[in-house]
Amino acid sequence: MSDCCGNNQSKKAQSSSCCGGGKKRTVLIYACSGGANVGEISDKAARELMFAGEGTMFCLAGLGGDIQGMVQTARDADANLVIDGCPMDCAKKTFDRHGITNYRHIKVTDLGIEKVKGVRGTAEQVSVVMAKAKEILADGK
Amino acid sequence: MTAKKLQVLGTGCPKCKKLAENAEAAAKALGIEYTIEKVTDINEIMKFGVMMTPALAVDGQVKVVGKIPDAEAIKAMLQ
Numbered sequence: 686m687s688d689c690c691g692n693n694q695s696k697k698a699q700s701s702s703c704c705g706g707g708k709k710r711t712v713l714i715y716a717c718s719g720g721a722n723v724g725e726i727s728d729k730a731a732r733e734l735m736f737a738g739e740g741t742m743f744c745l746a747g748l749g750g751d752i753q754g755m756v757q758t759a760r761d762a763d764a765n766l767v768i769d770g771c772p773m774d775c776a777k778k779t780f781d782r783h784g785i786t787n788y789r790h791i792k793v794t795d796l797g798i799e800k801v802k803g804v805r806g807t808a809e810q811v812s813v814v815m816a817k818a819k820e821i822l823a824d825g826k
Numbered sequence: 827m828t829a830k831k832l833q834v835l836g837t838g839c840p841k842c843k844k845l846a847e848n849a850e851a852a853a854k855a856l857g858i859e860y861t862i863e864k865v866t867d868i869n870e871i872m873k874f875g876v877m878m879t880p881a882l883a884v885d886g887q888v889k890v891v892g893k894i895p896d897a898e899a900i901k902a903m904l905q
Contacts, residue, residue: 711878711892741877743877747875752875753874753875753887753888754874754875754876754881754883754888754891755875755876755877756875757875757876757881757888757889757890757891758875758876758877758878758888758891758892760891761890761891761892761893762892
């Protein structure tokens with residue numbers, strides 16, 4: 686949880702988190718974290734992106750569970766990165782169901798990674814997803 | 827008419843105080859009855875599903891997270 690340590694503030698609504706230093710974009714990262722290898726890869730990529738400073742991983746389950754404050758958090762973020770493992774698009778559909786439109790979407794299987802049950806994702810595959818995510822986030826939209 | 831319950835979620839930084847000021851200004855401008863509470867306990871804040879502060883809840887519904895809307899914008903949230 687980010688605590689409050691902000692500094693100056695403008696008269697207009699600020700679009701950063703309280704601890705964002707007032708200028709940094711709030712980027713939230715959600716992964717489907719599903720049961721197959723691609724779900725694992727989505728989850729690991731989201732965590733590694735967070736540790737690399739690209740954003741903050743948030744709980745997709747919170748949106749799925751209709752936790753109102755978490756839905757509002759996604760709505761108010763500057764950007765949400767949604768990582769789905771496969772064409773079921775569960776994470777994307779969760780955003781769509783709440784009418785949240787400020788998200789960018791990645792599908793692991795679109796990156797040449799096959800969905801297989803009972804197989805571990807590899808570090809290389811996680812890197813592929815991370816690279817795509819960084820490319821998407823780099824445009825600042 | 828029941829008083830609107832405004833809750834400012836945050837640990838007490840200047841941004842939280844500003845959000846509280848704006849919320850009060852909005853309520854006063856609308857001439858509505860209201861109560862305002864500053865929720866500073868992190869565990870209580872997390873019960874709202876809020877992980878970024880400041881945030882504003884109106885009658886238990888989180889209306890804004892990680893931003894400081896001005897009084898005009900908050901007026902719309904109170905109507």
